[in-house]
Amino acid sequence: MAHYWNPKFIALYILFMVILNFMFRVDWNDLAKLYRTEEPPPANISRFEHGHVGLVYYKGTLNVGVTPQGLYLSIVAVFRFGLPALLIPWGAIRRIEPANQLFVQRFRLYLAKPDVKIILRKEALEPARKYLAAQGIEWI
Numbered sequence: 001m002a003h004y005w006n007p008k009f010i011a012l013y014i015l016f017m018v019i020l021n022f023m024f025r026v027d028w029n030d031l032a033k034l035y036r037t038e039e040p041p042p043a044n045i046s047r048f049e050h051g052h053v054g055l056v057y058y059k060g061t062l063n064v065g066v067t068p069q070g071l072y073l074s075i076v077a078v079f080r081f082g083l084p085a086l087l088i089p090w091g092a093i094r095r096i097e098p099a100n101q102l103f104v105q106r107f108r109l110y111l112a113k114p115d116v117k118i119i120l121r122k123e124a125l126e127p128a129r130k131y132l133a134a135q136g137i138e139w140i
Contacts, residue, residue, distance in 0.1 A: 032086060035086045035092070037086060038085075042065035042067045046063065049120065051119050053073065061078075061079050062120075063076060064125075066128045067087070070089040094112045097110075
């Protein structure tokens with residue numbers, strides 16, 4: 001059991017975690033270059049959501065909100081390190097399609113720029129219906 005406390009093992013583990021963390025941040029950071037926000041979360045924020053942002057599945061760590069300006073996304077504070085909140089304008093969403101999984105209705109959002117897909121539950125997107133309709137996107 002003492003071999004787990006070997007300094008080389010600990011250093012390799014830390015290096016692996018840093019590399020893994022960097023790889024998972026790529027899509028979120030691409031979005032942050034365009035859609036980073038300092039706005040406080042909207043009143044209708046849905047916390048601890050499950051969803052995909054790019055290749056990463058955020059299991060219970062995603063906050064989703066809807067504002068007249070766009071879709072607000074953030075990570076719960078414990079896991080947020082270095083991942084800023086996002087406010088994606090409605091005009092940046094070019095298409096929505098069903099991405100259902102077993103008994104959960106979900107939708108895949110395709111962004112015009114960058115090429116990152118977002119998958120969220122229908123209930124989290126429900127308040128966005130009128131804003132998406134104004135963009136000519138019917139999704140249900």
